[in-house]
Amino acid sequence: xxxxxLGLYWAASCGxxxxxxxxxxxxxxxxxxxADIVFWPIALDFKYHHVEAMPDKDIDICLFNGAVxxxxxxxxxxxxRAKSKTMVAFGSCACxxxxxxxxxxxxxxxxxxxxxxxxxxxxxxxxxLPQIKTQVAEGELELxxxxxxxxxxxxxxxxxxxxxxxPPPVPLILKVVEAIATNNLPPPGAVIASDKTLCxxxxxxxxxxxxxxxxxxxxxxxxPERCLLEQGILCMGPATRGGCGxxxxxxNMPCRGCFGPPAGVIxxxxxMVSAVASIYQANGEEDIAQMVxxxxxxxxxxxxxxxxxxMLKRKRLQRR
Amino acid sequence: xxxxxxxxxTRLEGHGKIEIFLNDDGDVANAYLQIPELRGFEKFxxxxxxxxxxxxxxxxxxx
Numbered sequence: 001x002x003x004x005x006l007g008l009y010w011a012a013s014c015g016x017x018x019x020x021x022x023x024x025x026x027x028x029x030x031x032x033x034x035a036d037i038v039f040w041p042i043a044l045d046f047k048y049h050h051v052e053a054m055p056d057k058d059i060d061i062c063l064f065n066g067a068v069x070x071x072x073x074x075x076x077x078x079x080x081r082a083k084s085k086t087m088v089a090f091g092s093c094a095c096x097x098x099x100x101x102x103x104x105x106x107x108x109x110x111x112x113x114x115x116x117x118x119x120x121x122x123x124x125x126x127x128x129l130p131q132i133k134t135q136v137a138e139g140e141l142e143l144x145x146x147x148x149x150x151x152x153x154x155x156x157x158x159x160x161x162x163x164x165x166x167p168p169p170v171p172l173i174l175k176v177v178e179a180i181a182t183n184n185l186p187p188p189g190a191v192i193a194s195d196k197t198l199c200x201x202x203x204x205x206x207x208x209x210x211x212x213x214x215x216x217x218x219x220x221x222x223x224p225e226r227c228l229l230e231q232g233i234l235c236m237g238p239a240t241r242g243g244c245g246x247x248x249x250x251x252n253m254p255c256r257g258c259f260g261p262p263a264g265v266i267x268x269x270x271x272m273v274s275a276v277a278s279i280y281q282a283n284g285e286e287d288i289a290q291m292v293x294x295x296x297x298x299x300x301x302x303x304x305x306x307x308x309x310x311m312l313k314r315k316r317l318q319r320r
Numbered sequence: 321x322x323x324x325x326x327x328x329x330t331r332l333e334g335h336g337k338i339e340i341f342l343n344d345d346g347d348v349a350n351a352y353l354q355i356p357e358l359r360g361f362e363k364f365x366x367x368x369x370x371x372x373x374x375x376x377x378x379x380x381x382x383x
Binding site: 047 | 326330333334350354356358363364366367376379380383
């Protein structure tokens, strides 16, 4: 059998997904055995023009990580889609927007202002902002357009498979590699993780889901054996897809939802609101108001990794 | 003036491109490093509870 051609790309991401691929350790040699890597900016020196020169559908599998928040990222996503038989949204940013999608609570103008003018480490008295085109003495410089809204990969191109996680854990990556190697991929559209919730794979003792106060970490010393949510600590387990191996829970940290919504759930944050509302033992309206106050940052907590993919999508933009 | 563009800069964490301008003799007249990437941590960390920030900012760079 001819060797497979594999491409990897990062858009708005941190590089953690690329490193996660290397975290498979010696198994990376199996990948090298069955596939030639034809594009991988973090590790290999291929340029965009090399990809442009490939015939269409030349890459067998493209693992695309990162959200799409600039014209460059959108055009590379479209380019790689055209050149790839199978497109995989790899990691939470490509699947749901991830941490970069928190920028959807602001606007491009807010972000530019903060990053380049207000931030205390800046030295920018003329308030220069990045421009798409800049004239310099020698000619013209170009930058991509930064979009107002951070998008998921599937909001820009067709995607065959979704591998969630921030980053995807090694066992899941190996599952993907094995599926590719044995030509045993699931039907298109599949999310390569569990279909159940994180609670389903969490070993903590669950008794009765009833809480009367929501705690921040400094207000409570959690019992390491018991369900965090039952102790009043916001844990996204009921609204999050399983498949991570409960990594955060096992080190006494509540889930923040990086695997996205479980199968059949459209909006992870709404699911979590419903989960909290159904276990809160309220004694009158003032009690409910207090609970709402105790959740310091509901939007940023319930949509920590999933704002682009949610029904909210972003903060409302002012009409111009 | 001729322009040579190196895009993307590879084998590092982060996005970058280099634009090099060559004069008529083919020597480098000037070179510019461009960063075609901004996510906006400076802005979107605002409003997040302080105890959550250690779980957000590691995603500035995961390498």
